[in-house]
Amino acid sequence: MKNFKKQFPLLEQYTYLNAAASGLLSEALLDFRQEHDLDFLIGGSLFREQRNEVFLLARKAVGGLFGCAPNLVALTPNFSLCFNLLMAGIDPSKKVLLLKNDYPAVNWTVTSRGFDVCYAEINEDLEKNIAEAVAKERPDIFAFSLVQYIDGIKMDQEFLKQLKSQYPALLLFADGTQYCGTESFDFSTSALDVLGASAYKWLNAGYGNGFFLFKDHMQELFTSENLEVKELQSRNKPYHGSFIGKFEPGHLDTLNFGSLKVAVDLIKQVGMEEIETRIKDLSKLAKQKLSEKGMLENSVVNRKQHSSIFNIKGDEKLFQKFSGSRIICSQRGDGIRVSFNYFNTEADLDQLLKQIN
Structure with a gap:
């Protein structure tokens, strides 16, 4: 192609x-959306009964592209919403390292919740600055963007692996909105504990869709008591009561997450x-x-x-x-x-x- x-x-x-x-x-996405809405037009609730299959296929597509088991892929309308849910479930006594002037949806979500926060500078010595901040401040979590939205400064993945090796208890939460879709990436072998992304940029998936990938051990941090949206889960959802279900309150959109699947398929085709x-x-x-x-x-x-x-x-x-x-x-x-x-x-x-x- x-x-x-x-x-x-x-x-x-x-x-x-x-x-x-x-x-x-893309033309492929337009074709899918027109067919989707036609099916909804003539099917109504009968069409909606097939929604769980749409979401399962989207999870499999995203997981397959980025190296994550489908049952650890959460579908979200955007990065900001799911990251807020994630941080709402984290013990507020934890100390969090941020990057100065990182994307507001990352930093504001943390600072607005009263976490103990420390910072590292974004410049040509980014990785050195992070290493020094971790050694000095000993944070529990490092939340950051893999690629900076203003100037495109990109995090060194090998550095992250070294950092994780030196500080295995340090949780790495990454925003991949400006990264996912630009190069091959295997979440399962990466240093990251959580990777989230909105998919309307480099994945060309349109608006209203994104995803979060979790390492299996993250489930241990989220009990039914420390994520308040647990009761919003629909009883007939396949992920009701599960770890992923905590990040998918309410109904998901078949148009948007079907679009995500089509966009991933196009990337695989290219x-x-x-x-x-x-x-x-x-x-x-x-x-x-x-x-x-x-x-x-x-x-x-x-x-x-x-x-x-x-x-x-x-x-x-x-x-x-x-x-x-x-x-x-x-x-x-x-x-x-x-x-x-x-x-x-x-x-x-x-x-x-x-x-x-």
């Missing part, structure tokens, strides 16, 4: 460098290895070209590895110049954020660079 513009029609009209803000609607190769090659080239033009901060330039998200130096005038040239990107922090997904090409990068000259 090489003709990505055919699967994502918007690419025929725009240079789309905004996956970090929102993924695209091939995760090809996606990873395309993104890494384009990211490496973009970093080189943007660095040569002096458009990147040293905290990014000096990193050995980086994501495909870049915050380039630019003001409102440059942003409007991009917009006038049909380049879609976002203003974030003090600059302009551009991001490259597997459907982007060197021609897209060239178009961006042409406007910077």
Whole structure:
């Protein structure tokens, strides 16, 4: 499958460098949604009786892509909702390490609940800063984004494994919203205890769906007494009374989680290895070209590895110049954020660079 513009029609009209803000609607996803709503139209509650199969298939698809048993995959409308439920079930006396200026949905969820909080700086020495903070503060939990949403600084997975080896009792809770779908990842062999993500960005699954992956030992932290939503579980849900059921209060949406399954299937069809190769090659080239033009901060330039998200130096005038040239990107922090997904090409990068000259 090489003709990505055919699967994502918007690419025929725009240079789309905004996956970090929102993924695209694919032809495959549109076909599924139209068929889904037609089936609902003519089936009503008869159609809804098949919903548990939809959710099971979504769990299997997500678990298969990221290396997690389906019974430890929770389906959630977004990262923020499930992370709030997760932290609501954690003993508030625990000490939590955060990254300064990390994504608000991560940090606010922790700080608003009164946990004892400590911080590490986000810069070119990110991993060193974390190691020093853990050694000094001895937190019980480290909650963080795998890729930073403003400038794309990416956590070193090998460092996390070393950290976990040195501090096996330290729980690692990660937000993968800006990461999942960009490279191959096996949750089962990772250092993470929990990984959550909204799927509307790099997975191109549309809005209203996401997932959380849990290591098996996390079940021991959640008793029926310390997660208040337990009574909201519908008695006829297959996960009623289970660990995963605690994170799925109320009804789930067949349209959105069916969309998640279709999006994962499309990724498998393209091939995760090809996606990873395309993104890494384009990211490496973009970093080189943007660095040569002096458009990147040293905290990014000096990193050995980086994501495909870049915050380039630019003001409102440059942003409007991009917009006038049909380049879609976002203003974030003090600059302009551009991001490259597997459907982007060197021609897209060239178009961006042409406007910077």
